[in-house]
Amino acid sequence: MDTEYDAIVIGGGSAGLSFARHAAGLGRKVALIERAELGGTCVNRGCVPKKMLWTVADALHRGAGLTRAGLLGPAPQVDMERLCAARGAKLDGIRQSYRETLHEAGVRLIEDSARLTAPGEVTISGQRLRAPRIVLATGGHPIKPEMEGAHLACDSDAVLNWTALPRSMAIIGGGYIGCEMAAIHAAMGVRVTLVTDTDRVLNEFSEKAARVGQANMTAQGIRIVTGCTPEAVREAEDGLELVLDAETTLRVDQVVAATGRAPNLEALGDMAERVSLTEKGVLKIDAAFETSLPGLHAVGDCADRLPLTPVASSDGETLAQQLFGAHREPVDLRHVATTAFVLPPVGEVGQPSAETIFEEATLAPLSAALRADAPQNYWGLGGAETEITSVSLVAEGAHEAIGWAAQMLLHRPDRKSMQRALGVHPSTSEEIMG
Numbered sequence: 001m002d003t004e005y006d007a008i009v010i011g012g013g014s015a016g017l018s019f020a021r022h023a024a025g026l027g028r029k030v031a032l033i034e035r036a037e038l039g040g041t042c043v044n045r046g047c048v049p050k051k052m053l054w055t056v057a058d059a060l061h062r063g064a065g066l067t068r069a070g071l072l073g074p075a076p077q078v079d080m081e082r083l084c085a086a087r088g089a090k091l092d093g094i095r096q097s098y099r100e101t102l103h104e105a106g107v108r109l110i111e112d113s114a115r116l117t118a119p120g121e122v123t124i125s126g127q128r129l130r131a132p133r134i135v136l137a138t139g140g141h142p143i144k145p146e147m148e149g150a151h152l153a154c155d156s157d158a159v160l161n162w163t164a165l166p167r168s169m170a171i172i173g174g175g176y177i178g179c180e181m182a183a184i185h186a187a188m189g190v191r192v193t194l195v196t197d198t199d200r201v202l203n204e205f206s207e208k209a210a211r212v213g214q215a216n217m218t219a220q221g222i223r224i225v226t227g228c229t230p231e232a233v234r235e236a237e238d239g240l241e242l243v244l245d246a247e248t249t250l251r252v253d254q255v256v257a258a259t260g261r262a263p264n265l266e267a268l269g270d271m272a273e274r275v276s277l278t279e280k281g282v283l284k285i286d287a288a289f290e291t292s293l294p295g296l297h298a299v300g301d302c303a304d305r306l307p308l309t310p311v312a313s314s315d316g317e318t319l320a321q322q323l324f325g326a327h328r329e330p331v332d333l334r335h336v337a338t339t340a341f342v343l344p345p346v347g348e349v350g351q352p353s354a355e356t357i358f359e360e361a362t363l364a365p366l367s368a369a370l371r372a373d374a375p376q377n378y379w380g381l382g383g384a385e386t387e388i389t390s391v392s393l394v395a396e397g398a399h400e401a402i403g404w405a406a407q408m409l410l411h412r413p414d415r416k417s418m419q420r421a422l423g424v425h426p427s428t429s430e431e432i433m434g
């Protein structure tokens with residue numbers, strides 16, 4: 001095996017794959033080292049399997065509302081065996097396509113665990129590889145709270161591998177993962193309680209959008225307990241107990257910890273002490289994605305950016321361009337659209353807050369006339385009448401619309417000019433264009 005490269009990237013997830021492919025495309029000799037499955041978190045235990053479950057959950061949720069209103073026959077049930085088989089086939093296909101892409105791009109794929117042993121030097125199974133540029137794209141892993149019995153709780157990796165549904169589950173954590181797991185499993189017929197330590201769910205989102213999302217989750221039948229840090233998980237006869245406090249214990253089949261993620265930094269080895277971390281514990285980087293160790297760069301969830309797949313992929317490509325092509329600025333995080341896949345989705349772009357939103361409305365969608373439990377919709381515009389800088393949207397299809405809103409915001413429209421285009425009638429987007 002060759003031991004000298006222009007760049008070595010550790011991690012074959014969204015960030016590492018993107019860097020490797022683009023650096024090789026710019027004519028560089030690149031090695032990518034992956035210790036597990038190509039595709040990393042997004043493909044194997046994140047966005048992709050989650051979205052496949054959500055697609056089924058969304059259909060069940062809409063159907064159930066129409067069934068309860070007497071407009072549809074009996075609500076369909078999910079066939080987990082077939083769903084798992086379809087999901088497995090899709091993930092296999094994606095992993096295979098990544099393997100082919102790397103091969104075609106001329107990237108040397110090394111399936112092993114890597115460790116930095118000196119600046120510009122990486123060791124795999126006793127062999128030393130060298131490159132002037134080393135890129136850490138090692139992603140992250142779920143973390144559990146420090147509490148009695150935490151080992152009895154599943155994390156999101158385990159949940160996305162369930163082949164059968166529990167009758168009931170308690171989820172600890174009201175972030176993206178906790179809320180998405182809650183909405184998906186409730187729609188599939190699981191009795192769900194979500195317990196979080198903050199006063200509302202979806203803290204990454206602006207208050208009003210998050211509160212509408214939370215109201216929709218409650219209407220869906222999810223019991224939400226806020227301001228609570230559970231004390232213990234214990235084994236019980238035929239299931240588990242989640243102890244919330246001295247008076248309250250939940251009896252459930254499964255407990256899920258969705259209490260955050262931490263970066264994978266073992267690859268730093270002895271170099272760890274020469275690399276600075278932020279308060280959040282991720283790698284500090286500059287505008288060239290360089291860490292405090294010269295020649296060592298970091299992209300994706302292990303670095304101080306936003307832990308989202310499009311950011312990881314874009315930053316991987318940008319770094320390849322910065323090192324081996326034309327200069328390019330990293331994507332401004334204010335232009336990154338994001339969505340929590342609850343039912344309906346909560347989408348935002350522009351990092352709005354209660355202080356910056358100047359126009360907003362909560363509305364009942366037309367489907368409310370037909371569905372027994374129709375959700376609320378919400379939209380909000382942030383910035384100023386003269387320059388719109390954020391959009392919030394809670395509605396069916398919000399995950400699609402918010403991406404287009406991100407495109408619109410690139411042009412910083414004023415409120416009046418938004419009326420020079422018309423939305424579809426009847427739809428939520430026409431309300432915003434107003």
Ligand SMILES: Cc1cc2nc3c(=O)[nH]c(=O)nc-3n(C[C@H](O)[C@H](O)[C@H](O)COP(=O)(O)OP(=O)(O)OC[C@H]3O[C@@H](n4cnc5c(N)ncnc54)[C@H](O)[C@@H]3O)c2cc1C
Nearest residue numbers: 011013014015035040041042046114139300301307308309
């Ligand atoms: C349940 C869940 C749902 C999500 N849903 C969404 C979503 O809908 N939309 C969205 O944008 N984002 C979503 N995310 C976030 C998204 O998955 C991550 O932001 C993205 O996958 C990060 O990519 P990455 O390349 O930085 O890291 P990863 O994809 O984690 O890849 C890192 C890779 O590095 C490898 N590695 C680590 N250490 C070593 C080593 N020492 N040697 C060799 N290899 C090593 C790992 O095996 C791994 O394959 C979700 C995450 C989770 C957990």
Ligand SMILES: NC(=O)c1ccc[n+]([C@@H]2O[C@H](COP(=O)([O-])OP(=O)(O)OC[C@H]3O[C@@H](n4cnc5c(N)ncnc54)[C@H](O)[C@@H]3O)[C@@H](O)[C@H]2O)c1
Nearest residue numbers: 145173174175176177178196197229258259260307339340
């Ligand atoms: N749709 C998406 O784009 C998507 C989906 C999933 C994950 N992600 C990414 O993954 C990241 C991690 O997601 P996450 O949901 O695991 O983490 P998170 O940090 O967003 O949420 C964790 C939640 O758990 C709560 N919590 C922590 N400890 C607790 C305790 N002991 N008791 C009760 N509550 C507790 C926190 O207050 C917080 O609400 C996100 O920030 C996001 O960037 C994105």
